Amino acid sequence: MIIIDNALKAREAAGNPIRVGMIGAGFQGRALLNQIVNTIPGERMVAVFNRHVDKAVEAYRYGGLEPVIARNQGELEDAIAKGTPVVTDDWTLLTRSSQIDALIDVTGAVEFGAHMVMDAFANGKHVVLMNAELDGTVGPILQVYAKKAGVVLTCCDGDQPGVEINLFRYVTGLGLIPRVMGNIKGLQDPYRNPTTQQGFAEKWGQNPVMVTSFADGSKVSFEQAIVANACGLKVPKRGMFGRDHHGHVDELTKMYDLDMLRELGGIVDYVVGASPNPGIYCLAEHPDPKHRHYLNLYKLGEGPLYSFYTPWHLCHFEVPNTVARAVLFGDGAGIPLAGPMVEVCAVAKRDLKAGEVLDDYGMYMTYGEAVNTDEMRRERYLPEGLADGSRLKRDIPKDQVLLYDDVELPEGRLADKLRDEQNEHFPLEGALTGR
Secondary structure, three states: OOHHHHHHHHHHHOOOOEEEEEEOOOHHHHHHHHHHHHOOOOEEEEEEEOOOHHHHHHHHHHOOOOOEEOOOHHHHHHHHHHOOOEEEOOOHHHHOOOOOOEEEEOOOOHHHHHHHHHHHHHOOOEEEEOOHHHHHHHHHHHHHHHHHHOOOEEEOOOOHHHHHHHHHHHHHHOOOEEEEEEEEEOOOOOOOOOOOOHHHHHHHOOOHHHHHHHHOOHHHHHHHHHHHHHHOOEOOOOOOOOEEOOOEHHHHHHOOOHHHHHHHOOEEEEEEOOEOOOOEEEEEEOOOHHHHHHHHHOOOOOOOOEEEEEOOOOHHHOHHHHHHHHHHHOOOOOOOOOOOOEEEEEEEOOOEOOOOEOOOOOOOOEEEEEEEHHHHHHHOEOEHHHOOOOEEOOOEOOOOEOEHHHEEOOOOOHHHHHHHHHHHHOOOOOOOOOO
16 A cells, blocks of 8 residues: 555645544554654544543653543544644543544454444444454444445554455455465464463563463454455364464465365464564465466466465554555455454363353453354354353363353343344354344
């Protein structure tokens, strides 16, 4: 998307920058605010919500600005109109502002994110998700609502799903057929928890729960579900292959069964320990044998699978590009094609006991695994994004997938309602819908 830089420069020159609001002011949010404030022409971070408003204040100060605090809609609108940075602990002030063009969700919260996104749609706001958990749980049905509202809902450039989908589009544009879209990980241990990850989190100033979701496989499962749903791909098995490989990703071209890949229509996967880390990869074939000679000449090898990769993902650095794509071009970094192809089920991280209330992803009780939607529905697996707050009806042994029948869900959650709508809107032949 090289054209974005000039488009943003034009908005800056015209004195008409894109007005951005941010939901959440944690580790990534603070960095993103600083990037937009001090680096990106044509965009303004006009308002930030955080439950604890002091963190939103700190985020602006990190970017070199001093915000005011808004307690009602009038105060927020007045500050934006004056060009004064503004923070609040009421997220509805941002979703309902007439002076915000796009919102960025940096929370990672499923139930809260569902409420925020739906209210943003009702008020004509584009939404960029740095919230893979929401996207991987109810993203397809949220897209239905986004289209009805005439707005863009998308994952973001910079994070692995956006980087993978950009590479998918690039490779497809060359005439090749992507057969594997992969994520390169440095660690995979489903039994990690916030206690084991505390030291790493403190070293980098991150949240131990979020760091745990990276280590235990939940995050990569949500990310690869997003890629699968945007690219029409599947997983080869529940949990993906997830091989350990300490060579270059180019060597992976010999490790997949091409007939299996063709039969499935392509897959998402991940690899642990490979280089370039922390990048992403695409393995693709060309349907025209005449081009194979040229691909070999250009040092991509003899095929039939050819390796393409991006050696990094730069998270908050690239998210402003997604905002511009949505607002200026009506384009997204990653949008489900239709119904879900891959989802994320909850698996017991330890032996669980009847009567216990499940905690959230990235904590002590469950981890997420990517699974094809037909298996997810027919087996009635409990989504990892909906596990939090559910009460167990029976004992569940370690490493067993949890089912809807194993739990009592919390009452009245919007995310559960959206999940039921998603199942009904995108039915599977022979699948049980609902809970």
